[in-house]
Amino acid sequence: MNYVASDLKVVGTRPVRPDGVDKVTGRAVFAADTRAAGMLWGKIKRSPHAHARILSIDTSKAAALPGVKAVVTAADFPDIPSEEAFVGEGPMNFRDLALNVMARSKALYEGHAIAAVAATTQEIADRALELIDVQYEVLPFVIDVEAAMAPDAPILHDDLFTAGVNPKAEKPSNIAKVVTFKKGDVEAGFKDAEVVVEGRYTTQPVHQAYIEPHACLASYQPDGQVSIHASSQGHFMVRAYTAKLLGMDMANIRVNPAEIGGGFGGKTLIYLEPVAVALSKKAGRPVKIQMTREEVFRGSGPTSGATVEVKIGAKKDGTIVAAQQVLKYQAGAFPGSPIGPGCMCGFAMYDLPNVDVVGYDVVSNRPKVAAYRAPGAPITSFAVESAIDDLARKLGMDPLTLREKNAAKNGTKTHYGPVHQNIGFTAVLDAVKAHPHWKTPVKDGQGRGLAVGFWFNIGGESTATVHVNEDGSVTVATGSPDIGGSRASMGMMVAEVLGIDVARVKATVADTASIGFTHLTGGSRVTFATGMAATQAAEKVVDDLKKRAAATWEIPVEAVEWKDGKAYPAGSNAGAFEPLDLAALALKAARTGGPIVAEVSVNAQGAGAGFGAHICDVSVDKETGHVTIERYTAVQDVGRAIHPSYVEGQIQGGAAQGIGWALNEEYIYNAKGQMENPGFLDYRVPVASDVPMIEAVLVEVPNPRHPFGVRGVGEVPIVPPMAAIGNAIKSATGVRMPDLPMSPPKVRAALDAAG
């Protein structure tokens, strides 16, 4: 880290956000707003069955309908051999992705895409879908994770054999893999324990619930060039995956980023683009596809539902000596739940000598799960943090003190191997202890809960270009779609390095043809990794500007210093020259060497892990079971807040999503495995009045591996809320709620059962 907090003039301030006016006036251009001449409307026919063999698809009547210009099924896509390739976010099996985008021989969930049409109006496209005749052989289905693991469960994939077991699996199974992490000797640890708590917890699948449904506009030109506008967290990922699924050269695809109305991980993969391109190729015209809200629920990936068993043993003084977990995560129709992080994150914030964690990745007949903010971590922490709370009660210990006693510190070895370095967990716990919320006695009739959370945060590949315009204003272009204010923070970091007013810096997101490769926006990586690239590019520009000044003044470049946006002779010996600002230097750029531009690409390592702690006060209406969040404080180590309002916004947003996950969100299925609540009326995301003002407390323990000390912030805040609320309900009512959501009927039933 090179920039010292006390010197910062821009970083840490709160300029007006650059995208605000357009977004609140409706002028911002989202993927669904894009239009092209001759554009057709694409629509997708989806399976009504949770599990079925596709016997035949007859598209002839649909194709014959006037106004229909193209129809596609899986037959129009290459049959991809099973292949793991790490392109984009996490290991991605492209065969599975292709089958998810368009079913081949089986419909694996209600909502699974079976065919698609492109027509001149939306109405004609809808009618065309009705004319597509699909013959199904309906099969028994299974949704619940433990039911899917049962030996007699309907099997989704005949070629899926459980990985990670010894001896090797012989029969196909819905259990895709088993993972284990061990440290020390957990049996000996439990023998040594003086107090033991156990619990079994279940969570329901929840959707990322971004307010903007998936949408794209694709145009396949006669010369084979493809242009795509997509709502996505990563346009390079869209390019790569689309090319892969269509058997095309990536070089012929150009993807343009658009404003995005939320992603939270749900837009780190693709659903529509290959379909739109295939339709466009057949029709010879651009094709737009937009998901309806119902399609988003039926056809796109939520996070896993899960069961988690936890057992923790401690000494009477609160030292935890043994910790054990068994986690079973739903993957949806294809393997790939976040079981790995689920196994790693639950205990990551504690210093534990003996740990045993086993995790199962299980397929079942529902949409393939997609990433959702700290994937895997909220589920495991709901269980662990509830159990730790029970442990504190059993020990007669304050829940904060128990966590302090066992807190991971720098040098603590995790149970999955890596050693924590440069972490701020202790600072977070200290901040909780000092906070007025923690110090204020709980109000009569209310209860208080505490829970902590962890996320790794990642770095990765990013490219940034900084160039000085002829008038001395500056542009920073990156390849990172902006889902959390990254344009503002890029502009601020560049302004800081250059020493100029942030209003003179414009940040943009460049398309795949216009900037070097950039990994998608996710994993809380952009302010860290892309910020690193932007900062380094700005530093190169400063070096260049000093050279230009030196050339202008005919002095050695070592005799030039750069301060507050100007070049100065360094000391009186250098010469009595008037300082040169960006505008002056830009004016003469052609004479001093040409355009002033720097591009930097990084594969940023050293991302700093994030820790958070949430305090929640609730009141419970014991007659209706309704839980009201009365007060909520989210404390988090953010490294360095470039734009504190955005950082607070990330924390509040993650906490609000955790509150919804805790209290009311769930998929409701009927007896046929069809979703009954595919809309926000009955899929109950919190509304503004459900959530009090969430106080975000920014603790700054800088990450030394980033020039400004940045840590990723976006994902940690969704990890603690469920347990914080569960612990608060326990405190208010004496009842432990082990099953999410903690909705009113369940709370009332639990209170009745407790007598």
Next chain:
Amino acid sequence: MPTVHFSSGSGCQAFTGGQSEVEVEATTFRRLVLELEQRFPGLGKQVEEGMAVAIDGEIFQDAYHAELKAGSEIYLIPKIAGG
């Protein structure tokens, strides 16, 4: 020599015949991967494409040049993504 730890279920133990720990002669991560591939065919590819590596505590997602010291502890963990 650096020691490499494989967590079970990372898929690596299938290649190592159940071994959870091996010592490997290598001074960079790149060399380590090549050595692993030589000793346990298929493992190197698995490591390079599906795993993140923690070297003496620090997580690297992909870095051939990452240096290994004589007593380095290397843990192979699932690649971390995010949402």
Next chain:
Amino acid sequence: MSSLSYAAPTTVDEAVKLLAGASGLAKVLSGGTDLLVQLRAGRLKPDLIVDTKKIPGIIGIRKGSDGGFVIGAATPGAEVEANAELNAAWPGIVEALDLIGSTQVQGRCSLAGNLCNASPAADSVPALFAAGAIAVVVGGKGKREVPVEQIPTGPGRTSLGKDEFILEFKLPPRGARSGDAYLRFIPRTEMDIAVVGCGINVTLDEKGVCTAARVALGAVSPTVIMVPEAAQVLVGHTLDADTLAKLDAAAQAAAKPITDKRGTVEYRKKVAGVLARRVAAIAFDRAQGKTNGKAH
């Protein structure tokens, strides 16, 4: 293109003729906050939409010759809520209307639309039932007055003829020492459909003893229902602990809910009892001139 027609008649007779003469499905449009949603979701495919908002008197609030309020059928909820006199006399109806949808929805939604959409969970309907409102129905056979509780006959169905629609609602003149209230239970705090709704209207004597009562429950039956047994529990009593317990039991007994995505049978029955008690308390307070602000 679709075959949807739209008409905006300027008299009752014109509107009735259009409805009577429609060959396909004709729907009346007031605020459109249910109709448009159903149209877009593809659940309804009408051939003719008859917009009644241009008919004189169908929007607006006035006093009838007996001193009772007359509310035009298509009057937007926001206009009802802004009427100070109505707020003072019928706070239960106003607060029920105020729960429909959201502020934006209330700029358009109407009492007639809420009633005739005939959702068992409609929010304004239990309050309207409890108030003893009369619907003035117009149609081919002329004008007739119908107690509102006779309008909904099942989920999405009403007793209105093909050529009939509601012109206005007449509320009874407000006697002294009378109060009404409405509460609903929803899992969130806004933007939800009632899991249970309860409207109660009472008149008390100088000693606080109930002399008249009407109790209605929503979302626990195929239609909103009147619960005479619960009303009988109140008449002749003050709201003491014994009366409250009996009221709770009567409400639970009358509730015949289903288990669906919004609630289970057992839960809805329990909450029906809880709400009946809470609504009665507010209605009694209001009848005695104790203002306790908004009930919800």
